Amino acid sequence: MPEEPLALSAPKGTNDVLPPFSWEWQGLTRAALDTFALAGYAPIETPLFEHTEVFVRGAGAGSEVVTKQMYTFEDKGGRSLTLRPEGTAPVVRAVLEHNLARGALPVKVAYAGAMFRQERPQKGRYRQFFQVGVEALGIDSPVLDAEVVELGWRFIASMLPPEVVPTLLLNTIGHPGPECRARYIDELASFLRGRIDDLAPGDRERAATNPLRMFDSKEATTGAVMAAAPLVTDHVCDACRAHFDEVRALLDSVGVPYTVRPQLVRGLDYYTRTAFEYIWEGLGAQNTLGGGGRYDGLAESLGGDALPGIGFALGVDRILLAAGRDGSTAGTKVDVYVAVFGPEAAPTGLRIATDLRREGLGVDLDHGGRSLKGQMKDAVRSGARWVAILGEDELAAGSVALKDLTSGEQSSVPLDGLAATLRSGTMPAGAVLR
RNA sequence: GCGGCCGUAGCUCAGCCUGGUAGAGCACCCGGUUGUGGUCCGGGAUGUCGCGGGUUCAAGUCCCGUCGGUCGCCCCA
Numbered sequence: 001m002p003e004e005p006l007a008l009s010a011p012k013g014t015n016d017v018l019p020p021f022s023w024e025w026q027g028l029t030r031a032a033l034d035t036f037a038l039a040g041y042a043p044i045e046t047p048l049f050e051h052t053e054v055f056v057r058g059a060g061a062g063s064e065v066v067t068k069q070m071y072t073f074e075d076k077g078g079r080s081l082t083l084r085p086e087g088t089a090p091v092v093r094a095v096l097e098h099n100l101a102r103g104a105l106p107v108k109v110a111y112a113g114a115m116f117r118q119e120r121p122q123k124g125r126y127r128q129f130f131q132v133g134v135e136a137l138g139i140d141s142p143v144l145d146a147e148v149v150e151l152g153w154r155f156i157a158s159m160l161p162p163e164v165v166p167t168l169l170l171n172t173i174g175h176p177g178p179e180c181r182a183r184y185i186d187e188l189a190s191f192l193r194g195r196i197d198d199l200a201p202g203d204r205e206r207a208a209t210n211p212l213r214m215f216d217s218k219e220a221t222t223g224a225v226m227a228a229a230p231l232v233t234d235h236v237c238d239a240c241r242a243h244f245d246e247v248r249a250l251l252d253s254v255g256v257p258y259t260v261r262p263q264l265v266r267g268l269d270y271y272t273r274t275a276f277e278y279i280w281e282g283l284g285a286q287n288t289l290g291g292g293g294r295y296d297g298l299a300e301s302l303g304g305d306a307l308p309g310i311g312f313a314l315g316v317d318r319i320l321l322a323a324g325r326d327g328s329t330a331g332t333k334v335d336v337y338v339a340v341f342g343p344e345a346a347p348t349g350l351r352i353a354t355d356l357r358r359e360g361l362g363v364d365l366d367h368g369g370r371s372l373k374g375q376m377k378d379a380v381r382s383g384a385r386w387v388a389i390l391g392e393d394e395l396a397a398g399s400v401a402l403k404d405l406t407s408g409e410q411s412s413v414p415l416d417g418l419a420a421t422l423r424s425g426t427m428p429a430g431a432v433l434r
Numbered sequence: 435g436c437g438g439c440c441g442u443a444g445c446u447c448a449g450c451c452u453g454g455u456a457g458a459g460c461a462c463c464c465g466g467u468u469g470u471g472g473u474c475c476g477g478g479a480u481g482u483c484g485c486g487g488g489u490u491c492a493a494g495u496c497c498c499g500u501c502g503g504u505c506g507c508c509c510c511a
Contacts (some may be wrong), residue, residue: 068435069509121504218507284505404472407470
């Protein structure tokens with residue numbers, strides 16, 4: 001192979017988050033953690049990679065995510081490590097490792113960060129993508145389910161414009177026991193065996209390996225068969241049924257609209273009982289804004305003591321996509337722009353900017369030796385309300401010409417009163433329009 | 435991982451069918467205004483035409499490959 005020139009591009013399926021969009025992006029992440037904190041969820045950070053086993057035993061050895069989509073590598077010590085494809089298993093691992101569940105329950109944590117899956121990229125689906133989410137561990141009360149579902153719903157709704165109306169899909173998938181989901185899957189499998197030839201050809205193999213997945217096939221012929229298939233919602237055990245009924249009643253009581261979707265199953269094996277998704281059809285093929293569910297068996301799968309839990313993960317990229325935010329309305333942190341001209345002004349301009357920054361004000365200034373006209377344009381672009389103009393006259397007088405860009409008024413302000421004037425938000429008396 | 439479509443200026447795109455000196459709008463920079471922005475007028479800079487190979491006197495244009503994007507499948511946040 002001849003030596004390739006340096007590929008001056010981000011790896012396939014990854015994105016640089018650039019200004020001004022990055023304001024929106026970071027704003028959403030912060031807003032999420034703030035919203036979750038107000039419900040008692042404390043921030044948690046776990047490593048970007050874990051022992052591969054955490055995901056194999058968490059998401060399930062047979063799941064698509066684990067078998068085909070993980071970025072797995074071996075380190076120099078021979079350990080098999082994997083870039084996290086999802087956030088729940090690492091959090092549960094951390095909770096178990098540090099015995100957090102020995103304290104007050106539930107353990108409520110929130111996270112925001114990158115996840116990695118090697119899939120074919122398309123709109124709303126990237127190889128490095130970002131999620132915000134919460135996990136609540138140690139309590140299996142349906143009240144907690146309702147709290148979590150409502151929290152995710154409220155956050156998503158708060159980020160979307162009124163015309164973008166998401167839908168909450170809700171289901172119960174029971175628990176793995178023989179009197180519950182295991183029995184149902186047997187029933188579904190035998191139903192499918194009897195109709196295997198009626199399924200779309202592309203679905204026949206999966207019908208045997210993952211019968212639940214038949215419900216979200218996009219093949220019309222498969223859909224026709226599945227319309228008559230038994231539904232998990234009707235076949236769960238009495239305890240799971242009662243849990244589901246209570247979750248529904250609680251969501252009704254807090255005014256969260258939902259649609260029971262008995263066909264809703266989730267891709268990760270650890271889910272039990274409550275399963276939910278926040279979707280918006282306007283997104284196209286990747287229409288899930290977020291999803292989650294209860295995972296009462298996950299801690300044991302990872303080798304810990306039994307520890308019930310529930311949580312959700314929301315796609316940052318997808319919510320911003322649905323919200324239609326391209327960053328053009330992004331805010332700014334600059335309050336005042338210091339415009340300098342003349343050979344002597346630049347050092348003083350820097351000193352003024354530094355003093356104002358030490359006072360906690362947002363300040364930017366020209367570093368390119370631009371004309372005053374150019375600096376005025378730059379000031380507008382920066383989003384600053386004020387421009388502090390510093391030329392030879394002001395330098396000699398120990399003042400600046402302070403202009404309010406919103407009104408066009410301008411007035412001379414002595415340097416030692418500048419911060420106070422800016423903070424007052426009003427021009428001194430005698431300001432003139434320019 | 436599979437199939438369709440698409441890659442030209444910072445952005446949105448025209449030019450490709452029918453090969454012959456790389457364009458528009460927006461944005462940007464300068465000037466009109468020897469020290470004042472958002473309007474207007476004038477001027478200016480900017481491209482490995484995704485990359486590699488082939489055909490040809492000549493390739494942005496035709497052919498092959500490749501990389502990337504996009505839509506669908508699959509999967510899922």
